[in-house]
Amino acid sequence: xxxxxxxxxxxxxxxxxxxxxxxxxxxxxxxxxxxxxxxxxxxxxxxxxxxxxxxxxxxxxxxxxxxxxxxxxxxxxxxxxxxxxxxxxxxxxxxxxxxxxxxxxxxxxxxxxxxxxxxxxxxxxxxxxxxxxxxxxxxxxxxxxxxxxxxxxxxxxxxxxxxxxxxxxxxxxxxxxxxxxxxxxxxxxxxxxxxxxxxxxxxxxxxxxxxxxxxxxxx
Amino acid sequence: xxxxxxxxxxxxxxxxxxxxxxxxxxxxxxxxxxxxxxxxxxxxxxxxxxxxxxxxxxxxxxxxxxxxxxxxxxxxxxxxxxxxxxxxxxxxxxxxxxxxxxxxxxxxxxxxxxxxxxxxxxxxxxxxxxxxxxxxxxxxxxxxxxxxxxxxxxxxxxxxxxxxxxxxxxxxxxxxxxxxxxxxxxxxxxxxxxxxxxxxxxxxxxxxxxxxxxxxxxx
DNA sequence: AATTATTTTTAGATTTGTCTAAATTTTATT
DNA sequence: AATAAAATTTAGACAAATCTAAAAATAATT
Numbered sequence: 001x002x003x004x005x006x007x008x009x010x011x012x013x014x015x016x017x018x019x020x021x022x023x024x025x026x027x028x029x030x031x032x033x034x035x036x037x038x039x040x041x042x043x044x045x046x047x048x049x050x051x052x053x054x055x056x057x058x059x060x061x062x063x064x065x066x067x068x069x070x071x072x073x074x075x076x077x078x079x080x081x082x083x084x085x086x087x088x089x090x091x092x093x094x095x096x097x098x099x100x101x102x103x104x105x106x107x108x109x110x111x112x113x114x115x116x117x118x119x120x121x122x123x124x125x126x127x128x129x130x131x132x133x134x135x136x137x138x139x140x141x142x143x144x145x146x147x148x149x150x151x152x153x154x155x156x157x158x159x160x161x162x163x164x165x166x167x168x169x170x171x172x173x174x175x176x177x178x179x180x181x182x183x184x185x186x187x188x189x190x191x192x193x194x195x196x197x198x199x200x201x202x203x204x205x206x207x208x209x210x211x212x213x214x215x216x217x218x219x
Numbered sequence: 220x221x222x223x224x225x226x227x228x229x230x231x232x233x234x235x236x237x238x239x240x241x242x243x244x245x246x247x248x249x250x251x252x253x254x255x256x257x258x259x260x261x262x263x264x265x266x267x268x269x270x271x272x273x274x275x276x277x278x279x280x281x282x283x284x285x286x287x288x289x290x291x292x293x294x295x296x297x298x299x300x301x302x303x304x305x306x307x308x309x310x311x312x313x314x315x316x317x318x319x320x321x322x323x324x325x326x327x328x329x330x331x332x333x334x335x336x337x338x339x340x341x342x343x344x345x346x347x348x349x350x351x352x353x354x355x356x357x358x359x360x361x362x363x364x365x366x367x368x369x370x371x372x373x374x375x376x377x378x379x380x381x382x383x384x385x386x387x388x389x390x391x392x393x394x395x396x397x398x399x400x401x402x403x404x405x406x407x408x409x410x411x412x413x414x415x416x417x418x419x420x421x422x423x424x425x426x427x428x429x430x431x432x433x434x435x436x437x438x
Numbered sequence: 439a440a441t442t443a444t445t446t447t448t449a450g451a452t453t454t455g456t457c458t459a460a461a462t463t464t465t466a467t468t
Numbered sequence: 469a470a471t472a473a474a475a476t477t478t479a480g481a482c483a484a485a486t487c488t489a490a491a492a493a494t495a496a497t498t
Contacts, residue, residue: 006485026446039486041447046484058446058493089333102325108318114308225455245476258456260477265454277463277476 001050005105008074009033010043011052014063015071023060072136078104079125079132080115086126087119093126093178094168128159128178128215146184146206146214147192154183154199155216167210174204176214220269224324227293228252229262230271231323233282234290242279291355297323298344298351299334305345306338312345312397313387347378347397347434365403365425365433366411373402373418374435386429393423395433 003011013032017024026044030037044061047053052067063071081103085096113134116122123139124130130139143158157180160171171177175198185203186195192208206214222230232251236243245263249256263280266272271286282290300322304315332353335341342358343349349358362377376399379390390396394417404422405414411427425433 004484027444035485036487037446038448038488042485085330089330089337091329091333095329099325099327099330102327103322106318106321106325108321110310110314111304111308111318114310118308223454246474254455255457256476257458257478261455 002107003070006043007047007050008070008105010040010047011063011067011071012074012078014053014061015068015075018062023062025060069136072132072138074104076132076134076136077106077112079129080112080119080122082125082127083119083122083131084115087122094165096126124158124178126178128157141217143215143217146194146196146211146216147208149184149216151184151187153218154181155218156181157214158217159215161213161215167213170210171214174198174206175201182216221326222289225262226266226269227289227324229259229266230282230286230290231293231297233272233280234287234294237281242281244279288355291351291357293323295351295353295355296325296331298348299331299338299341301344301346302338302341302350303334306341313384315345343377343397345397347376360436362434362436365413365415365430365435366427368403368435370403370406372437373400374437375400376433377436378434380432380434386432389429390433393417393425394420401435 010029010033013029014024017028017032021028026037026040030040033040044053044055047067048055052063052070053061054064055061078100081100082096085091085099086093091099116134122131124141130141132138141158146157149155157176157178159178160168174196176182176196181199183197184194185197188194192211194206194208194211195203196206197203229248229252232248233243236247236251240247245256245259249259252259263272263274266286267274271282271289272280273283274280297319300319301312301315304310304318305312310318335353341350342360349360351357360377365376368374376395376397378397379387393415395401395415400418402416403413404416407413411430413425413427413430414422415425416422
């Protein structure tokens with residue numbers, strides 16, 4: 001079955017919301033999509049007739065297996081395009097999202113399969129989010145918070161949450177981004193701040209507040 | 220100013236038609252766009268209020284300078300994406316058009332500028348059609364028909380018209396495509412057929428009918 | 439439990455892009 | 469020149485996606 005850009009955007013937003021809250025309600029989806037609750041109700045009716053939703057009047061709703069499959073397809077396209085924009089065209093990682101919002105609606109299946117191969121079958125997008133494979137399977141990574149990384153363990157930065165521009169600027173200044181290899185030299189228990197050694201760079205110090213937004217992994 | 224996908228498609232089609240006939244009429248545009256004349260009239264009214272058209276009721280119409288600028292922007296995007304699909308993702312040149320029809324409507328200016336650099340500032344798409352630069356200037360190539368290429372002059376295939384699948388298959392069999400370097404060894408005047416030497420390959424013979432559809436250029 | 443507040447849905451309108459059918463204008467033919 | 473044919477436009481309708489305003493259902497509060 002084929003879906004309009006608008007339908008795909010609703011499906012994707014429902015998917016993201018239900019990842020966090022389990023079930024979704026009309027107002028929060030309207031807020032997420034910057035539209036009116038009445039518009040949401042209208043679209044839900046459409047998605048229901050297309051058998052993508054588990055829905056109970058006045059209660060709440062979520063995607064069924066059918067809907068999830070569609071959502072994962074869109075997420076997959078979005079993240080592959082983000083990877084392309086950052087790693088091939090040299091966009092900064094904070095610029096790729098808006099453009100991928102358009103590219104994700106290009107429909108050709110073969111395009112996405114070839115793009116994936118061209119990019120070298122990446123597992124994570126420039127924000128560190130996992131890229132679903134063509135069957136909708138998401139690579140599960142044993143990520144851990146930088147705050148809880150043991151001393152002297154080399155690790156790779158896999159994602160950064162809470163995209164506060166000033167925090168991102170600070171991390172950039174220290175040369176820390178997705179894929180950066182680093183280790184924790186010292187932990188100051190009194191305020192939770194960390195002395196970080198980025199490979200081939202001088203050590204730097206991150207507050208606990210910042211460290212909690214940085215996730216790393218190692219083999 | 221911003222344009223919808225539908226508007227861009229009309230603008231592009233008008234551009235292509237007026238390249239051939241100078242001025243465009245409602246029925247031919249309707250045929251080109253696989254829609255009804257009444258729909259064309261509706262859209263023309265819209266494009267007129269946006270000051271893109273030179274239009275006279277019941278007579279005919281064409282793009283003004285404003286409209287041409289928009290058209291060239293869309294053509295540029297289309298052909299850069301075609302180049303990407305063929306040269307980076309490995310699509311056959313007869314598969315790229317349909318996908319580029321979608322990609323050409325992605326709006327980011329910076330995306331296209333970066334894509335162009337990434338592709339190495341190509342001048343021609345996989346069909347041999349010229350790619351307008353960011354100012355709308357089209358590289359004018361002194362193309363000439365393979366039939367009128369002088370003997371022993373090395374030349375590059377720059378485009379192939381009349382995309383008859385069987386003819387394309389024949390050319391492919393002989394190793395002749397966009398960018399192929401070749402020369403004419405012998406011309407048989409009685410039927411206009413040509414003996415062609417593709418560099419690093421054995422000679423082959425093309426009928427005049429085929430040769431007339433192949434265009435080449437040299438420095 | 440009754441009332442108030444919040445959430446959700448319905449009813450009806452609007453915009454965009456399309457359509458059919460009919461009317462109008464231009465072009466071609468007898 | 470009158471009539472027939474073709475091309476173009478208008479009038480009015482429709483589907484998709486949105487909106488506002490009001491009604492209905494649920495949740496929270498006194």
